[in-house]
Amino acid sequence: MATNEELKREFNRSGFALVEEDEILKRCVTLCINYSLKPSDLVSSWELYHLNRQLIEQTVKKDEMDGFILHLQNQQKEAIMAEESGLHIYSNRDVDMLLEGIPEDTEEIVTTPTHKSQRLHPDPFDSINRSKDYGCSSGKSVGRVTPFGTRINKFVVKFNIGNAAVQVENGNDNDVENSEDDMIIKRAQTSQRCSLKVNGSGPEPGCRFMYDRTEDKFNALENRITKHADALVASGLYEELMDPAVASQRSIFAVGMICCDGEGHLNDKSILLQSSAERTSGQRVPLDLNRLNQFSIFPGQIVGIEGQNPSGHYLTASKLVDSVPLTQTADLDQPPAKKQTIKQEVLTPVGESREGSEVSFIIASGPFTTSDNLLFEPLNELLAYARRKPPQLLVLLGPFVDSEHPEIKKGAVDATFSEIFQVEVLRKLQDYVEFMGSEVRVVLVPSIRDANHDFIFPQPPFYIHIPELEHQITSLSNPGTFEANQVKVGCCTVDVLKQLSGEEFSRNASGVPTDRMSRLASHLLRQRSFYPLYPPPENLPYDSTLAPQAIQISSIPDILLLPSDMRYFVKVLSVGEGEDATKCVCVNPGRLAKGEGAGTFVELTYKGGPESMHASIISI
Template sequence: MEEEIKAEFQKNGFNFVDEGEVLKKCLTFCINYNLKPSDLVSSWEVYYLNRQLDESTVKDDEMDGFMLHLQNEQKEAIIKEEPSLHIYSSKDVDMILNNEDENIAEDILGTPTDNLKLYSDALDSTYKANANGYSSDKPSKLATPFGRRTEKLVVKFNINNLPNTENGCIEHDDENTEDDIIKRVKTGKKCSLMVHGSGPEPGCRFMYDRTEDRFNALENRIRKHANALVSSGLYEEPTDPTVASQRTLFAVGMICCDGDGHLNDKSVLLQSSVEHSGGQRVRLDLHKLGEFSLFPGQVVGIEGSNPSGHCLIASKLVDQIPLPVDAVVDVHPSMKQALDQEIHSTVVISRPEEISMIIAAGPFTTTDNLYFEPLKELISYAKRKQPQLLILLGPFVDSEHPQIKKGTTDSSFDEIFHLEILRRLQDYVEYMGSEVRAILVPSIRDANHDFVLPQPPFDIQPPDIIHQITSLTNPGTFEANQIKVGCCTVDVLKQLSGEEMSRCSKDGTSNDRMGRLANHIPNQRSFYPLYPPAEGIPLDFSLAQEALTISTIPDIIILPSDMKYFIKVLSLGGRNEGEEQKRCVCVNPGRLAKGEGSGTFAEIYYHGSPEMMNASIISI
């Protein structure tokens, strides 16, 4: 029979590496699965095409994967014949032998089984489990690096301004061992949710932007920035910075680099608007400035002189749009005092809005498998803490995951997303009740979604609970209990870090580099102010003008990054007399999974202002 198998492979154009071992294993497959040599080779051809193998050779190291392929074929054939049949796996046996009743407990609580058939026929399929590391349920007692970790739910960073709150954001468990049937946290109040945004819709047409779109987007940024500076009353009308003049002038333009290299003192150019200079550029001299932080694409105001017409010598740099001046500044003192008392009494009477949230950014599974263990641990934690909002930011099906790159999964990317992400979230919101909400924000690294920035939301319509699971655009903004939240999954902090050129003051007041990088986002009123965009960023300017704009400063801005996690309170404005100051909380929750190990997530209880907030970074 080995000779028949060999002849059948050669007949179809396949050669062998380690012929003896390959034929032995193929003979075993034929016996175990009752296959003829022709059937075996037909199955190999399907496996070969699905894996996109480079050469027409049958190798011994592919036999394990081929065996799993045959097992899945046999399973699907049986299911077609008897749809109601349940095929037990090793995980079912492990659960029974080890008395693992977690899944049984969830069934006792009444998770509706009818709704497990999610969204499409792809979700009706039986879950799969194989040695490639794909599973739609908890792996039992698997010795994964994530499962062997010794430290669980350790607080890495903490801001504790509300020590007496009842919210679960202060108390952290060392072990995930509570019985959810017996001990459940008191259900919180349902939060209001209003999604803002002018981003693209699902199925939109993208990557057809023209040079004209790119030009208009940059020109509009400069023009809007200039109008905002002038309307603040603090600066005069901008002039042409390229014209030689001994007088001090004020110009508004975009920072550019004169070459392909990194920005430095000698390569900084200022490109003004078409209205003021015809879009021409002029070299910028920064030696008079004590401190600054610049990057390509940043729109700034410059006070200085250009005696030669070839170089603008800056004496002052304005790198942020002033916030609106308080309307009662010029009111008569007696009237202002009465208004202050009225405002104070109103604030005392009205209860400040509050929100509790857990924030996590992908990847949601480790690089050695597709078990999504970190996500399962996070949802278990959320079930105990019961935040009003569970915010998950992509990537969900990470295109950089080794198994996704190689295409060694037996399911499509959409199937993995629905089975591993959406099904778990549906179970979570059904278990927790109508008081909780889950928000998804896609990433350009999501293998099952559009590769464009700005990004449309996921096209998901879960039955009965569409109001509890919401997908945002990327970037996206929303209001929860009147608290404004903005988020962007592009690692703009890391990209700004690689392009920024800065000079710090001698007193060291501006040495907080991460805070300085984060400040650029609200100061520029753009979720992605860098231009030209970093390599690999599919920025579509035909969609970007409104979608990337920050119209109002959010109370909380979420910027997940590969750089170290942080929660920082940013101070915006207040540099000029009479200018209002705004405080904004910037959150980088880190990555929930890092390589083969665990990562971090953020937990926040926000009570109306950064001064009334508890916030923690916790390792999963």
């Protein structure tokens, strides 16, 4: 058995110094045992790894050990293949054959059975499914005990709103429900299938992107300012528009975009107002908001300002209008054909009442696997819960194959990103909808963090081609809108709440409590945009050519889904004043997986309006 002293002596003999010596020697002893290596053999393998990686320093560091483990695995596999040339290396198809009970020596081409009775459905309550290890650099087996798998409290309600309370479910108390007979009965009692209409204003799969020019960016901003100005004037509540950069002794009303004078964040001295180049001078004028006791602004926000500019150098505001009137809901920039298409999709059909509209959701946002593996255990548990308490609509928001996952970032997987998505996400969803029947539907929304999808915002939907299930599994663009049982739902997987939180500059009246998360979410509805912030962060691949039509909110949705790294919530937002105010339920389900632990999802039933809906945030 290898010892710490022997390993240290071999490393020193080869000229390598150990950083964090105790930890490295402990791991090396384990490697010698697992791979039946002598200390000298292990150090020789390290030398080869060191040369192949072209490392400069003659040191052994802790953060290099994961790559070294993968190198040892490849060495072992090559050695076995060299000794036994006739050895069959099993692939994903071979594993599937074994799991499905198909004999290995069959000569027929194995395809996925299309008839439901021919499919072998996994135990719907078993979170450890047919997941693959994908050659993770950790070198641990698929059946290992994970922190997620050893959690004690399962499906605990963290927050509840509405009349109907969701009972706390613990994984240890579901023995009766776990029987197959019970599951068949529950499946037969699934709610009635909901209708689904998708708004097709987003980019299509395979679209051309990132070819926008400076002219396109200018036109997009100019159209936003002009459209908001037209809406404010058409409301009849405000005076005729004036150029804010022109000196005037009387009070004026101007519309423009909030900008920052510099590269930092907004403050009292750095606020600029940029007006329309077509209607006014298009110049930027410093904006003084010291007379206002309450406001909330951010770069890119289109506002109306009442104030004075006697010198022509500084506009002093006496009133700030940050919302487009509710009467202006049509997208003026879209061609007639596009307007007609949207109206057909979002308007309530004649003879149907929205008061009776009802739909049940389960809403979850990625990542769908913990950071220590690619077993997708949280997704398995979520689908097991959805089998026990089936919703009409299961809404899954990306990322699915997270580009920020440690194993994905290191490139330590032996499958393509598309293969991981097909096996770990689509196949499981296919099993879910086939098992539950035609009453359930699934909606997928991609994320710019999806490694298997286009890195662009706005983002086209996933290309999912499952002919027999295309009416049950639907992919939306990001951002996207759809209508389920006449309930309008909008969603955007970019963390716009977190980005707005970092850029917002606000002032509140003293002694008046405020709800910051509601205020941030309300900015999207007031600006009629899923992404009103401009300029966007450097890490956001914003396309100014695709954005104007795709990010536009043509009418206030009933439910707005905004997944974020910030704390989960379900809030009722109000846009407008008095009896004319429109209400919207805003949902941040949190992340289904948080590091190596469990996250949260939302179970929501919407009945005609926010007053009669109930929702629960549940820890998985």
